[in-house]
Amino acid sequence: MPSQAVQINITLNDWTAVSPLLVIAASVLLLLVVDLILPPQHKVWLARLALLGVVGAGFSTVVVAVAGVKPGFGGMVVADAFAAYTNLTLLAGVALTILVSSSYIRRIHVLASGEYYALILASTLGMMLLASGAHFMVQFLGLGLLSLGLYILAGFTTDRAISREAALKYFLLSSFATAFFLYGVAFLYGASGTTSLSGPLTSSFGDRSLFLQVGLGLVAVGLGFKVSAVPFHMWTPDVYQGAPAPVTLFMAVGTKAAAFAAIFRIFNGAFSDSAASWQPILWLIAVLTMIAGNLLALRQSELKRLLAYSSVAHAGYILVGVVTNTPQSVAASLYYLAVYTAMNAGAFAVLAAVERSDGRGTTLAELRGLATRKPVAAAALGLFLFSLTGIPPLAGFFSKLAIFTAAAQTQLALTVIGLAMSAVSAYYYLRVAVALYAPLAPSLLPPAQGSGEDDAGGVTLLEELAGTPTFSLNEPAPLSQGRTAVLEAPAVLKENALQLRSGMATQVQPTSVASSPEDGGIVQGPLYIALGLAAAGTLLLGFLVGPMLDAALRAAQTLR
């Protein structure tokens, strides 16, 4: 006789608890169908539809949290204040991603925009599962779902080799990290006898049992990879640089918020009482992350790489709140996450506006004097960089203040290291901010052709290369109208070769950059909205530190 099938009663409450997730899932399916029947000239409606789904999910998150819905599916998915706070944070990041994407896609001529938005929302679904899942298996599901979408999205501009490389790197390393996570879960199951995260968990072998420590350590590796904590950060600069700018934005704010939500729920929630067994590990990771992230950022001249290392550094500050492990410190980290979403999304939105189809246009030399070419974009980027540095009255300062005031009493060393590293970070952020407003000094004006005696050989070699058709195929002329122009105009190619040579000498010709028709295009409507929203967040979230921290504190208290 086969054993009797387990009866699962799915009640209305279960469906209500997951309703924000259902809205996103329905939007994914709807997008794929609508993409098929929508005539090409109306593809812009895909972005609007995706945005509608995100707004709907946000609305449903608020309703579910306010109504006080009980955990669904046997406590596997919760709709508590914590889930609401983290979901709203990452949905805000997704909304900004979609706004930035729509004009980027039009400019870069990505054809498969239906799949693009569907993948973004599918990843979002994974992130929300990670934030609302109160069970290791649900979190694992979320981790897999969010990564799967991102593998494809990172390589979405297939004509860039660097983009394909980013996708492969992310895929390989992320798979490893997810395996580590699963391995850790197995150990934790061994220690605590459950894979549920809904109650305070203790090890049946005592607080300092090896099983517990190994399990938590492995979970920290898996999630540390997702938040780019040192030493699991190696992929970050390459993938951030290679992926299309809106996807980088999505990774930087969405993935980070979701993975931190999981960290809070596991470490500060379920295993909060066994803090002694994980605090030393995370303390070390936090210190390494703050120091390495900031020091490595110092030498970057490519802004996407710079922001990648900066995102590593910020993960370190947020980890300070995790290590401190009080409701106040977790609340401060949650607040930091919201502020970080606004200012970082803003910075990447500006990069999406200036990035060209070959992925260039975001080095420090190319951004020099941006204020005279695109005053709005430059002013906005300046604002976000000042906020990332942590200069009041911008929100970045208040979030740092909240974290370090919460940590000062018990984690003085972390506080001092964090503030010292903030001082280091001022250099690399403000170097960019100063470059944006710098007048173009005579020394940076285009060098006379063939001026350098010693690199003259390089010029001729490249000029020869420019004459061959293979070169034109590998390197679509960034300064010409499009690929057709390449075939017609060898003169353009020669110029292109010169441009390359000067690019190698890190002396980019600002005039050619500016006159390029593709240079950043125009800052279009949705991008303006995204910049405006991010700027408003960067300005207002600071003054609203009271209500924000109160809400975050309510969320943090539900973890216990």
Added chain:
Amino acid sequence: MILGIDNLLYLAAILFLPLLGSLLLAVVPQRAAKRVALLFSGLLLLLAAGLVYEVGGGGVRAGGLAWYEPIGLRFALKADALNLWLVALTAILLLIAVLAPTPTLPPTSRGEDSPPAKLYYGSMLALATGMLGVFLSDSIFLFYIFWEAMLIPAYFLVSRFAGPRAGQIALRFLIYTIGGGLLMLTGLIGLGAAAASAGLGFNPDAIFSGLRLGAEAQGFVFAAVVAGVMVKIPLFPFHSWLPDVYGESPAPVVVLIAGVMSKTGIYALLRYGVLMLPEGARGWQPLIAGMAVGSILYGALNALGATSLQRLVAYISLSHMGFLALGAISMTADGMSGAILQSFNHGIIIAAMFLIAGMMQQRVGSTELAAFGGWGKRLPVFATLFLLFSLATLGLPGLSGFSGEFMIMLGAYRYQPLYAILALVGVVLAAWYAVRLYQNVMHGPDAPPLSPAHPGSAGLVDARGAELLVLLPLLLLIVLVGVAPWLLTNSIVTLFVGGR
């Protein structure tokens, strides 16, 4: 919880009026920018005059409301004799800086259509709000917020207008001051943590109301506060941003930075250093006094050797700020009163010096001292003004520089005669560089035309009405406070009645 709402509203009006003007500038056309800025700085001066009338005889006006208590954030403002004259100085110099001619930018390679007057005046007004916030704050974190926030407009002013190397200059200035500021924040957060440990909640302001700290803990916090202060003043080994920022920025910008922003450092040293943590200050006193004397001598010697007019005045300012810091760190009633009095006076005098130097440089199209000479007989009005300002810098009795410097020397002598004697060497050097400067520029043979653009001393015109409009009010203040220093000191001495 709102205390003293009427006081708070008045002080908040003073504080945010310039910021309001700055925001308004964003929407007006470029050519109206200067008029709008004038309107707002004029209104600010009226409000500040009202405050002087209210608080000028001593007394306190304070008010505050809760912002977010759990991390010690309060929005509280206070006006007393310690900050009253600095608020007045800010209002006066803002109006002067706005009145002064708009600097012209060299055309960039991209051919900028017009000098960005909106950015220029908007940043000036926002900078004024930042500095007023530092002076008026009655809560430690609020003070810190304004202390750092004023860097943003200062960054725009320096990075756009300080000549061809503006980017580098602005970057170094920012890195220095932010580094110092974050060290200061570490100390202030430590103060809050100490209050939390004592069961007073996370509130650094508790140091003013009942928190007792041991001398060692006080010493740590004091050191952190001084780290921010000595970069902002700046004091001798941390001054390396100063010659470039003061030497390359247009004169009206320097008026605000050297005239007022450096005073935020002296003010913080007094209110959040010496007065807040007296026991902690004792241990650091010899070191800081040494740095102050170092500034006096280093600045004076560099002023003697300078070859550029604006840089010469920049080093004079460095030397004078040493005196102010020495008075503050002497921790005597005389020295600290003198530092407050001299903060006002130095602000006026150095503003006058930078402005007149700027006007002279504009006439000859060069900052090199070699480009001047023989102005005395051709430009008598200029020569007279320049003489009076130079004499004020060397502290001639009857002009405003004297009384404050005298009080500072008295305080320094009471603290440690050696420092007073060394500082006195600085006074002698001051006489030397001031006279040498006057001789170089006003006497001697006419400077020959250095270049086609440089007319030589022969073809120059004397001070114009618009220039006198800027310089004469400053001269009036210098003479007025010189003759009647009790106008300020009557209220200032009430601060130290107990005789610390």
